Amino acid sequence: MEKPSLPSGTRDFGPEIMKKRKFVLSVMERVFRSHGFLPIETPSLENLKTLQGKYGDEGDQLLFKVLNSGEYFSKIKLENWPQNPTDTDYKSMTPQISDRGLRYDLTVPLARFVVMNRDKLAFPFKRYQMQPVWRADRPQKGRYREFWQCDIDIVGSNSVVSEAELVECYQEVFAQLNLEVQIKINHRLILDAFLPLLGGREQWNSFMVAIDKFDKIGQDGVSLELEQRGLPHSISAWNTLCEIASLNNTEQKLQALEQFSEIQNDSLTQGIAQVRELLTLLPNQNNVFLDLRLARGLSYYTGCVFEVVSNDPRIPSDFRIGSIGGGGRYDNLTGVFGLKDVPGVGVSFGLDRILDTLESANLLEVNNEWAGVLICCMEEDYLSTAAQIARDLRNHNLICEVYPGAPKLKKQLDYANSKGCKYALILGESEMQQQQAMVKNLETGEQQLIDWSKLSHTLTFN
């Protein structure tokens, strides 16, 4: 008999970690709902046509593809059939045997959902979505093949009020989770201002990829990279950018940008104005930082971009898993599905990384809303009475269960303790006669006899 195992990069969540996951999810959901976001869910399976070409070549490689049902080779023509399994062109073979794949993020499904339901939705459409996504990536610390994203997006609004609301949601969620974070913001238009300095869009892309590596390779590393990428003329701009980025506060940075004579253009003016407007709407800017080197890859962002990292001093210094959230404004998300001019802005909370971060410093306690009562019978004959008492306590909103059977008391109490019950109610012969229960407080060890009719008022769970 082979030992069962889990696919690499996937995890089981037992009760203890599930309680914590549910707590974190409930904090997020409460914040999202209080801001008027509404829930949607989309299928795990999407047509590959929907997913492919949206995440770059690397993303396409990382999609989990589902084998078609039945005779999955039957669509393939004989002349396209490889003579040998090793000389196969996989990229051309895959679409012939797989029509569907697993969702890679929640943003492309949102775009598809909006396009397919555009006549039914009220815009601006504010939705939250908390579901797993799948990526066939190499598993490592903080990186799983099945993990949860919790996204909020505001679709159909181009007001910076929306950006401010998303930043506030980040602030509220992490404040309630009691985790110190930095919310980094930047604006694509500020980065776009460098375009004339770099040549064409291609050089700009190259520049973005290079500066995105700053966290890993440092200022000089990026300079070297720029040289290797054939952008030596951009190094002085990069150095000035770094100088500005290291200034003390956001207003100083914005002013320095305004004085950076090489890049004065409409793009810069507009980007700076929007960042200022966003900050005006945020009363609490303690954990909001303008990070001019934040590019957020080459994806669909067109305005503000956001990234959240934890800088909580309680997190072990060797615990580094990068960002625990990110997002930004996109002005044409649905264009790829044929619906033009729908602006939007959204951010994602990485549930698994948030949990890993909190767990790394043991910051999540299981709250006692899970603590309950176990009724222990000394004889099988008492089980029916026990079930009746349990029903009554549940009707008073307590968690209560009857041990199924009447083994030795120690076994039953061990079970109560291992489940974190606060009370055990013991029914022996004399208790049954007196219509009482011996109530044992498992936290203090105290015991007292209490009438059945008074139990629901006596058991307290502060």
Added chain:
Amino acid sequence: MEKPSLPSGTRDFGPEIMKKRKFVLSVMERVFRSHGFLPIETPSLENLKTLQGKYGDEGDQLLFKVLNSGEYFSKIKLENWPQNPTDTDYKSMTPQISDRGLRYDLTVPLARFVVMNRDKLAFPFKRYQMQPVWRADRPQKGRYREFWQCDIDIVGSNSVVSEAELVECYQEVFAQLNLEVQIKINHRLILDAFLPLLGGREQWNSFMVAIDKFDKIGQDGVSLELEQRGLPHSISAWNTLCEIASLNNTEQKLQALEQFSEIQNDSLTQGIAQVRELLTLLPNQNNVFLDLRLARGLSYYTGCVFEVVSNDPRIPSDFRIGSIGGGGRYDNLTGVFGLKDVPGVGVSFGLDRILDTLESANLLEVNNEWAGVLICCMEEDYLSTAAQIARDLRNHNLICEVYPGAPKLKKQLDYANSKGCKYALILGESEMQQQQAMVKNLETGEQQLIDWSKLSHTLTFN
């Protein structure tokens, strides 16, 4: 540009249906938790080795299989490579290109979880699990390719207290959902009592498959089927079974079984005793019925079996989707993964069918816990003040959002109405000067001016 679409048998859930799904899930979860069930979640992806061979040949066919990453043909040896895509032996090819599949139910993953975590769990292990499962079945009414199961199981208990608790959970959930149901019970040992009458286990299996069709083909249909299956000698037993099954109440049925002279054996005695014990533990038997023709297929059940159907008179008569829940006792679930002698019992709630049933008669109203407040600004300059008012109302546990921007009031009010807001707060020039808001009750149309400082106490959501 191709129009985006969903894979057949899958669905998007927009906000309106999500509110209802969340309501039904919360009812279940509250009941499960009140009985001391604890949450677990398992990965969507399981190794095919874990899944295959557990659901019969048909089940194996219905598994969604995920194509291996990278060069997925490279494991195949040249001598096994088919010459032609149409002469492929799919069943032998699939394991060479696919190692993983999507979860088919929550029971096999539970068994795997228990085996892999047996040293960490407190037994009896009571878990609830509410997650989607996938089956490559032909979609039809009430049958989806991606659907949710909500399971509760008690593993490591052989007390009938556990069966009673599961039946009570069914009763409590459907009572809270205000849906009339029939909870059918039967006992495999009662059906086992027919074994001597039928010959060997093979005939017994054949008999079970035949009588399982009673709902579809009726008593005579089953008789014909028994004849065709080479079990003509069993027809008189079948007819007697039907006679007993049509008796008025459970106790009459049990007594008739005890008097059915052809099948008096230990199995019958034990089965009847356990059904009686179960009923003793259930104070409310109004919606619990002994259905002697309930077999629940040929799967792993060994004791009590359960099935729930709705008989609510409000459900349209042409709305038939079969059972909305089912389960039973299994005495060797984990044996297939190498852990012997772990008894258990569990039931499943079919979330999608329960929702479809409730929706078919429009029985689910969205409760007003989703109703909120929209703040409408007449000028962009007021947005920052509006954000401050919104923050204050959210701090008082209200749902409140600011319309992002200051378009015409009608547009903003349309949005508030379409989202089901109860109040719109309008900020115009005079309101800003007076530090007031024009509060419009969107249900009644009433309007009144209220000071900002008094808003949180004035807005009521009964």
